[in-house]
Amino acid sequence: MRRILYIEDDLEIGSWVKEDLEQRGFEIQWLKSGDGSEKIVANHDLVILDVMLPGLDGFTVGQRLKKEAPQIPILMLSARTAVDDKLQGLQFADDYLTKPFHPDELAARIEVLLRRSGLSLSNELHLGHIQVNLSENTFKDQRTGEEIILTGKQYQIFMHFLRHPNQILTKEQIYESVWGEPYLEGDKTLMVHIRYLREKIEINPGTPEIIETIRGIGYRVKQ
Numbered sequence: 465m466r467r468i469l470y471i472e473d474d475l476e477i478g479s480w481v482k483e484d485l486e487q488r489g490f491e492i493q494w495l496k497s498g499d500g501s502e503k504i505v506a507n508h509d510l511v512i513l514d515v516m517l518p519g520l521d522g523f524t525v526g527q528r529l530k531k532e533a534p535q536i537p538i539l540m541l542s543a544r545t546a547v548d549d550k551l552q553g554l555q556f557a558d559d560y561l562t563k564p565f566h567p568d569e570l571a572a573r574i575e576v577l578l579r580r581s582g583l584s585l586s587n588e589l590h591l592g593h594i595q596v597n598l599s600e601n602t603f604k605d606q607r608t609g610e611e612i613i614l615t616g617k618q619y620q621i622f623m624h625f626l627r628h629p630n631q632i633l634t635k636e637q638i639y640e641s642v643w644g645e646p647y648l649e650g651d652k653t654l655m656v657h658i659r660y661l662r663e664k665i666e667i668n669p670g671t672p673e674i675i676e677t678i679r680g681i682g683y684r685v686k687q
Contacts, residue, residue: 466509467491467492467493467508467509467627467641468491468492468510469504470482471514471525472496472541473497473514473516473517473518477563481512481567484567484571498529505529505533506532506533506536506628506637507637509536509627510537511539513540514542516542516543522540522553523552523553523556526540526556526557527556530556530557535628535631537577537578539557539558539577540559541563542561542562542563559576593605593606593607593667594665603665614664618660618664620642621661624638624642625684630685630687633682635654635655635683642654661675662675
């Protein structure tokens with residue numbers, strides 16, 4: 465499931481946008497301000513960011529998020545129609561949508577940004593000998609033509625890597641994204657799941673080439 469970080473302080477707008485996007489199959493994490501957003505942005509596929517926020521304004525928050533996670537697209541929302549505001553937003557944002565807007569237009573713009581960032585559900589990826597069909601959620605060993613069957617947690621972990629290509633992910637980031645709860649130092653659960661995942665997708669699990677271990681930090685999948 466594709467994850468969106470939604471930052472909007474207007475409760476009425478925020479509620480219907482969150483509900484509409486969840487009905488379209490997105491997972492939404494809704495924040496009422498930009499506080500703390502830099503710490504969690506890497507766990508998402510796209511950011512929807514309102515300009516008028518309490519505390520730091522959306523322009524400042526957006527610049528910080530883009531610096532923290534440059535590969536994640538940002539869609540700005542604003543009631544401001546002035547060209548200067550749009551130009552300011554587009555210095556770091558990937559798209560700019562003026563309020564009021566139709567939910568179908570918002571959804572369409574999200575799909576365009578996800579396609580640009582390589583997360584369209586119609587995409588097909590190749591990682592070494594593994595063929596990934598994102599529209600069908602299938603994984604195939606191209607050497608044998610056989611489908612690789614992953615458990616629920618193995619699938620979630622692998623998809624989290626695919627949503628963040630070439631990015632070094634910490635154990636904490638992966639665990640908190642997949643399990644949805646705080647990571648406890650010393651917990652071996654994630655390591656066990658990655659070991660079993662490697663046994664299914666690596667040619668030689670002892671010397672993995674798809675899921676790399678970055679010693680002392682975490683893991684990375686290169687694309």
